[in-house]
Amino acid sequence: MKETQIALQLYTLRNETERDFVGTLEKVAKLGYKGVEFAGYGGLTAADLKQTLDYLGLKATSSHVALTLLESDLGQVIDYQQAIGNRHIVCPFLPPERRTKESYFELVPILNEIGRKCAEAGITFSYHNHDFELEAFDDGRKPLQFLLDETNPLWVKAELDIYWLSKVGESPVQWLEKYAGRTPLLHIKDMTTDEEKFFAELGTGGVDLNSVLNQAENANVEWYIVEQDQTRRTPLESIEISMKYLKKRMKQEQGI
Numbered sequence: 001m002k003e004t005q006i007a008l009q010l011y012t013l014r015n016e017t018e019r020d021f022v023g024t025l026e027k028v029a030k031l032g033y034k035g036v037e038f039a040g041y042g043g044l045t046a047a048d049l050k051q052t053l054d055y056l057g058l059k060a061t062s063s064h065v066a067l068t069l070l071e072s073d074l075g076q077v078i079d080y081q082q083a084i085g086n087r088h089i090v091c092p093f094l095p096p097e098r099r100t101k102e103s104y105f106e107l108v109p110i111l112n113e114i115g116r117k118c119a120e121a122g123i124t125f126s127y128h129n130h131d132f133e134l135e136a137f138d139d140g141r142k143p144l145q146f147l148l149d150e151t152n153p154l155w156v157k158a159e160l161d162i163y164w165l166s167k168v169g170e171s172p173v174q175w176l177e178k179y180a181g182r183t184p185l186l187h188i189k190d191m192t193t194d195e196e197k198f199f200a201e202l203g204t205g206g207v208d209l210n211s212v213l214n215q216a217e218n219a220n221v222e223w224y225i226v227e228q229d230q231t232r233r234t235p236l237e238s239i240e241i242s243m244k245y246l247k248k249r250m251k252q253e254q255g256i
Helices: 010-019 021-030 046-056 067-072 074-084 101-120 143-150 162-167 172-178 209-218 235-253
Strands: 006-009 035-038 059-064 088-091 124-128 157-161 185-188 223-226
Touching (some): 006 010, 006 059, 006 235, 010 021, 010 035, 010 235, 035 223, 046 059, 059 223, 067 074, 067 088, 067 101, 074 088, 074 101, 101 124, 124 143, 157 172, 162 185, 172 209, 223 235
Parallel strands (some): 006 035, 006 223, 035 059, 088 124, 124 157, 157 185, 185 223
């Protein structure tokens, strides 16, 4: 992992960005993050956001875009991403009514079509998992596996989330091995070791981060994205702890 590959999912700072979007981006940059994954744009035009990112030395790593918007207005979504210099669009979530087995079957051609149009525009399209895609069908196959196996690997990639995989007893390393070369983005998180299995800052929980990060290198992950869905600290304290862990690990890798 290189320092230039570390980004932050801005959902972590959703309350802070709501109060001061640009000021929050500035704080993220000062902590050493090199990229940001968007979950909204603070009402900024693409031109204003690109100017802000350039000024702060941040990259537009990726954008989480609701499936309904991808289905209804993909052209506008792509135009905005191209204008801010972003090459990754992610489907972040499925509403409950679209989590039936029949809905997953219907979703395959939809994801393929979105991915094809993104690819034509020079943008990679990925699907981001939670835990509900890991509840097996009656034939034993998990929805996440089904979606990745049935969609075109050239058009639909995976943004694996190691917290949600770990929470249900899945091995993030095995998923990275199985879909190596198809995981350009990785959500890196930790998890408490108690029964609650709460979100934890990197290095403070029980996830075998070293094994995950080593395998991620082999899987050609482009961006390691820190996300803290919830925290018992302030979100800024949380992302600082995670960044300090990653910087320490990089120094160890370099023998410093």
